[in-house]
Amino acid sequence: MSTLSQLQPQVLWQWFEQICAIPHPSKHEQALSQYIQNWAKDKQLSVVEDKVGNLIIKKPATPGMENRKIVALQAHIDMVPQKNADKVHDFEKDPIEAYVDGEWVKAKGTTLGSDNGIGMASALAILGSDDIPHGPLEVLLTIDEEAGMTGAFGLEAGYLDAEILINTDSEQEGEIYMGCAGGVDAQITVPMVWQAAEPSLSTYTLTLSGLKGGHSGVNIHLGRGNANKLLARFLFNHADELALELTNFSGGSLRNAIPREASVSFMLPNENLPRLETLIQEYTDLVRQELAIADPDMLLTLSEIPAATQVMSEATQQTLIDLLNACPNGVMRMSDEIQGVTETSLNVGVITTEAESVSILCLIRSLIDSGREEVEGYLTALSNLAGAEVEFSGAYPGWKPDSSSPVMAIVKDTYESIYNKEPVIMVIHAGLECGLFKKPYPEMDMVSIGPTIRFPHSPDEMVLIETVEQYWKLLLAVLERIPEKA
Incomplete structure (x- = not known):
């Protein structure tokens, strides 16, 4: 220094x-x-x-x-x-x-x-x-x-x-x-129901890392990967096929920073491990190709961890994965009045699994109140469909x-x-x-x-x-x- x-x-x-x-x-x-x-x-x-x-x-x-x-x-x-x-x-x-x-x-x-x-x-x-x-x-x-x-x-x-x-x-x-822009925090809470884990299953953590992240306002238009969304997409496509039973999902650290890392822990039958490893490599190659310019270095790492004693219920797990995969993220609209400036955006910033619920913390930004309100409506409707709760707080004016x-x-x-x-x-x-x-x-x-x-x-x-x-x-x-x- x-x-x-x-x-x-x-x-x-x-x-x-x-x-x-x-x-x-x-x-x-x-x-x-x-x-x-x-x-x-x-x-x-x-x-x-x-x-x-x-x-x-x-x-x-x-x-x-x-x-x-x-x-x-x-x-x-x-x-x-x-x-x-x-x-x-x-x-x-x-x-x-x-x-x-x-x-x-x-x-x-x-x-x-x-x-x-x-x-x-x-x-x-x-x-x-x-x-x-x-x-x-x-x-x-x-x-x-x-x-x-x-x-x-x-x-x-x-x-x-x-x-x-x-x-x-x-x-x-x-x-x-x-x-x-003005903004508002949105916290979606998914109720958690647990069930006893099957002792014969193995427990792993899959960690997604290597993304650039950045400011959820200044950098949101650059098309960078959101670790929470990318990991949810993998689960949406492959959790059923692999018979995954989730024990934890966590990602991001700040609602106003694009998440660079996220991880999911789960149990699965030992015979499905080779297929999981194959799918991890295929998905890594796919995302790196999709984000070759904006964010080319995504990495998925699988590690075995001590056996879990409980897993999410099937209904809870399906709700969580569907909600995360469907949740909008990124630029919602560019400004018509000011060239090159984002008008409205949403950042799926922080996901935390706790005993009673999974919390999804987002930040909505907009140059206009009606844009912010429109995205609030998206999240409210999505939460209603999922049987989740959403709370908006900390609104600040543009x-x-x-x-x-x-x-x-x-x-x-x-x-x-x-x-x-x-x-x-x-x-x-x-x-x-x-x-x-x-x-x-x-x-x-x-x-x-x-x-x-x-x-x-x-x-x-x-x-x-x-x-x-x-x-x-x-x-x-x-x-x-x-x-x-x-």
Whole structure:
């Protein structure tokens, strides 16, 4: 990690190196939050932790800029904890092992946390600087963005005085975001009925791995494999033929990450083992051919495990397999208004088998409420047919685009003046927190910018070094151009 602090802009990368050193997965941000609070107090900055754990840090204007409009820089403190199966890493205790690989910064076997660590580092670097001109400044650092937007939901009126908010959580240099998708969690619960296992059967676990995964909003249109869906498809086609009796199905780890791995445990007659091994190879070849461009490295691994004492009843097993195979997944509709942007999507994110039920956790995203409601209807109807229950929770609004936004115009004009080219004005199919900020601060003018980050929410996450400096230059230039108060 020592080479990170030598990158430019040095003050930003030094902060990012420090952020990587302090564990901060979703719902476990307190150590990093406390570090930042202690640092802010040492700098004699005003720092407040609100009721849910968000930090609001305020810094006076540099001399001569006191009459500028107040700006809030916003980032989220938490990061997505994802790692490769062979990586030994405790996200609550171990630092992120970030390193430079050519033009990119990556992490060794885990997510990097450039989402949203680079944005957070830029805000903290500006707070700590003595030579960056800016008007009155506020920094809002929210908690738990990746696992439920708890911080954004809990933000109350009265903490911020800013008229302008610059969100730092977008992931493509040269693009300015003025809108985003809303979303809702869907949890389908399949009741579980168990029966005694036949002692003569052998017990195995079949694990599907090797997929790329990624962000369930940003990467959903790329056609990557979903481990949960691919494993369910295999079971739908072959469970009856092989006389499989399921004991467990588990897959994925986050509702907003495309599942890279899933596993199913089952019992089967010994005489069917050769046929199972043949079908595993055939299915591996088939999926690799189908996903040759998008996700070519799927792997199925079979291993014998200690004998089970109970299996799912025949009816329960059939219901579960049918439901999983029929459940929609991926892009539901592309936007007609914004070329190349996904309008509505569904990610079958996490499957967990427990004593009383199997839980299927999905995330619906849509730029329009009616799109979200349509997919809610799909899942409700499917659950009704399967005799399952579905519950929707944590709904958050999209951020409605405002083409007349003054701050967007400032960022656009500033970008053109620095780089002699037009930025792309975009709406992103991901859940930025801006839509939620509109409730306590309805008049706030907002925009989102950031560096180029690839494959967030997966261990392949990387940030393009040169774009961090480009983002930094843009951010500082925009702060200089903020107009005076009316």
